[in-house]
Amino acid sequence: MLWNTLLLSLRAIRRNLMRSFLTVLGIVIGVAAVVIMVTLGNGATRSVSDQISSMGSNLLMVMPGQRFGPGSDAAPSFKSADIDAIKSQISSAEWVAPVAGKSVTTVYQSRNWPTMVSGTSNDYFHAGNWEIASGRMFAEGEERGGKAVCVMGETVRKKLFGGQNPVGCEIRVKDFSCEVVGVLKPKGQSGMGSDQDDSIVMPLKTVQRRLTGNQDVSRFSISVRKGASVDAATRQLTLLLRERRKISDSEEDDFRVMDTRQIAQTLTSTTKILTMLLSAVAAVSLLVGGIGIMNIMLVSVTERTREIGIRLAIGALEREVLLQFLIEAVVLAGMGGLAGIALATGASVALAHAMNIPYLFDLKINLLSFLFSAAIGVVFGFFPARRAAGLNPIDALRHE
Amino acid sequence: MSGSPLIRLSGVTKSYGRGHAEFQALKGIDLDIFSGDFVAVMGPSGSGKSTTMNILGCLDTPTSGSYQFQGVHVEQLERNQRALLRRHYLGFVFQGFNLLARTTALENVELPLIYRGEPAAARHQAARAALEQVGLKGWESHTPAELSGGQQQRVAIARAIVTRPEVLLADEPTGNLDTRTSHEIMELITSLNAKLGITVLMVTHEQDVASYARRVVHFVDGVVESDLRNGEGY
Numbered sequence: 122m123l124w125n126t127l128l129l130s131l132r133a134i135r136r137n138l139m140r141s142f143l144t145v146l147g148i149v150i151g152v153a154a155v156v157i158m159v160t161l162g163n164g165a166t167r168s169v170s171d172q173i174s175s176m177g178s179n180l181l182m183v184m185p186g187q188r189f190g191p192g193s194d195a196a197p198s199f200k201s202a203d204i205d206a207i208k209s210q211i212s213s214a215e216w217v218a219p220v221a222g223k224s225v226t227t228v229y230q231s232r233n234w235p236t237m238v239s240g241t242s243n244d245y246f247h248a249g250n251w252e253i254a255s256g257r258m259f260a261e262g263e264e265r266g267g268k269a270v271c272v273m274g275e276t277v278r279k280k281l282f283g284g285q286n287p288v289g290c291e292i293r294v295k296d297f298s299c300e301v302v303g304v305l306k307p308k309g310q311s312g313m314g315s316d317q318d319d320s321i322v323m324p325l326k327t328v329q330r331r332l333t334g335n336q337d338v339s340r341f342s343i344s345v346r347k348g349a350s351v352d353a354a355t356r357q358l359t360l361l362l363r364e365r366r367k368i369s370d371s372e373e374d375d376f377r378v379m380d381t382r383q384i385a386q387t388l389t390s391t392t393k394i395l396t397m398l399l400s401a402v403a404a405v406s407l408l409v410g411g412i413g414i415m416n417i418m419l420v421s422v423t424e425r426t427r428e429i430g431i432r433l434a435i436g437a438l439e440r441e442v443l444l445q446f447l448i449e450a451v452v453l454a455g456m457g458g459l460a461g462i463a464l465a466t467g468a469s470v471a472l473a474h475a476m477n478i479p480y481l482f483d484l485k486i487n488l489l490s491f492l493f494s495a496a497i498g499v500v501f502g503f504f505p506a507r508r509a510a511g512l513n514p515i516d517a518l519r520h521e
Numbered sequence: 522m523s524g525s526p527l528i529r530l531s532g533v534t535k536s537y538g539r540g541h542a543e544f545q546a547l548k549g550i551d552l553d554i555f556s557g558d559f560v561a562v563m564g565p566s567g568s569g570k571s572t573t574m575n576i577l578g579c580l581d582t583p584t585s586g587s588y589q590f591q592g593v594h595v596e597q598l599e600r601n602q603r604a605l606l607r608r609h610y611l612g613f614v615f616q617g618f619n620l621l622a623r624t625t626a627l628e629n630v631e632l633p634l635i636y637r638g639e640p641a642a643a644r645h646q647a648a649r650a651a652l653e654q655v656g657l658k659g660w661e662s663h664t665p666a667e668l669s670g671g672q673q674q675r676v677a678i679a680r681a682i683v684t685r686p687e688v689l690l691a692d693e694p695t696g697n698l699d700t701r702t703s704h705e706i707m708e709l710i711t712s713l714n715a716k717l718g719i720t721v722l723m724v725t726h727e728q729d730v731a732s733y734a735r736r737v738v739h740f741v742d743g744v745v746e747s748d749l750r751n752g753e754g755y
């Protein structure tokens with residue numbers, strides 16, 4: 122009986138190709154949307170947390186102003202003199218890197234590339250977990266004398282030098298020429314889409330003298346010694362800077378000290394909200410797919426009721442008819458679910474590649490959306506049939 | 522006629538609707554049909570012929586009265602047992618064909634055999650033979666939409682006889698056919714009745730179709746008005 126019923130189901134699917142196709146399509150769209158959204162959301166979250174862990178777990182970022190991001194409220198910048206004060210008074214600070222940033226256009230022969238210059242010290246490489254791929258860091262005299270030398274990020278190297286090794290070459294930055302002494306190992310794109318390798322690094326003095334024209338330091342990256350308390354370092358640093366910036370007890374900080382953990386929390390909670398939002402949109406499309414299926418089923422219910430009447434009239438048992446419709450619904454929903462997952466996998470891999478985020482297979486969401494779509498198919502395919510199969514054959518045949 | 526009848530209707534009524542709208546389509550039908558008989562049912566439109574056929578075919582249930590099939594009270598059987606009765610004993614030709622849409626003639630005719638659990642090869646062979654008997658050789662792979670009304674009618678007849686049922690119930694089997702094809706179909710039904718002993722009940726409006734039968738039952742307004750053996754005269 123099972124075999125015959127399977128045969129009947131497959132015949133019914135083939136006989137109603139258009140209806141079957143639309144049902145499958147509804148499920149494919151729903152499943153694919155959910156799986157793609159969630160997979161990409163997961164990838165983005167992972168990419169952000171990867172980027173943060175590449176910064177090191179014990180990094181403090183110090184910025185003027187109260188909000189996260191540069192150029193916030195009109196709080197004064199830090200000064201070069203703050204560097205030595207921090208180095209000498211915060212004992213748990215292992216590396217203290219001041220950063221003065223400026224966007225510039227770099228030129229090598231006929232090629233040019235707009236990028237960011239970070240004026241800093243060798244501490245910058247240590248604190249930020251940067252490794253030198255070729256060449257070297259700054260020599261002591263270069264830092265002290267503010268020499269025109271730079272260490273280049275991989276993206277800038279590719280844009281200006283293509284396949285060549287730039288160490289020893291001279292590039293033009295604004296109105297001076299600058300020797301490339303080293304190239305950084307690439308870190309890749311950050312979760313927010315900014316390219317960490319798209320920058321060049323120069324000694325702080327060089328940037329201050331030749332590019333910004335003042336003694337300002339726009340931020341600090343400070344790494345805390347292994348084993349020392351990050352929270353204690355944050356407190357000490359805050360006290361020191363309040364004192365140096367002459368903030369009275371009643372006033373708020375006009376700067377902000379953040380540790381990696383906090384940054385990570387801010388960023389991952391943002392991507393999580395984004396993922397949730399995308400998933401909600403996707404869930405709506407799954408629902409729309411479901412409603413589409415319901416529509417198709419309702420439109421065909423008259424014809425199917427008559428079909429059930431015919432089958433009952435020529436001697437089918439109620440349970441045989443029901444089993445046929447159940448198999449039909451399961452086959453269609455299953456095909457739709459599998460096709461949806463296949464489509465989602467292909468699209469997610471391609472999109473993740475294009476967006477430069479990792480592709481992470483999420484078994485749970487694949488299973489969940491598959492089961493949900495199967496349930497929709499079965500509910501809408503099976504329950505109208507159950508009603509019809511309970512009728513007197515003659516009433517099913519007369520249905521209009 | 523001797524022995525107990527194959528089919529016995531006693532006091533069968535059928536009402537549609539309720540309250541004010543209630544309409545009694547059958548007002549007490551008593552009818553005995555013996556195995557091997559060939560009965561034509563006639564009567565004006567709306568007199569209850571199809572209603573009676575549906576009850577005999579176990580497609581509908583009487584409001585009151587009893588229907589015995591080989592001595593078994595059909596009105597007391599449950600759904601599945603009635604389905605099995607349809608499957609194994611009855612072949613039904615509907616007034617409106619009732620073929621599966623977008624399904625080939627062959628598959629339509631095969632359908633009752635599938636529910637009987639016949640193996641595929643036997644099924645195909647029997648279905649082809651039945652289609653050939655109704656003169657549709659070469660039309661096996663056509664769907665109802667690609668067949669004329671008369672051809673659909675013949676597919677419906679093939680589907681009803683392919684199982685070699687005990688009883689063939691046909692509601693105006695020649696209603697859509699021209700005179701020539703009507704007579705071919707009547708020859709076929711007559712030979713099924715004569716050679717295989719299939720009991721035939723057939724609704725018709727046409728006197729010359731009815732003349733193939735051995736017995737003519739006349740319905741008027743939900744009751745049997747006359748019940749005559751052919752040749753006994755009117």
Ligand SMILES: Nc1ncnc2c1ncn2[C@@H]1O[C@H](COP(=O)(O)OP(=O)(O)OP(=O)(O)O)[C@@H](O)[C@H]1O
Pocket residue numbers: 537538544546564565566567568569570571572573616
């Ligand atoms: N489902 C129904 N609901 C209400 N009334 C019905 C229903 N089916 C049949 N009737 C009524 O019962 C009466 C008998 O109908 P039936 O179909 O048996 O007539 P008939 O003798 O077969 O007529 P025809 O020769 O036109 O086919 C008709 O008056 C019809 O209106």
Ligand SMILES: [Mg+2]
Pocket residue numbers: 570571572616692
């Ligand atoms: Mg009728």
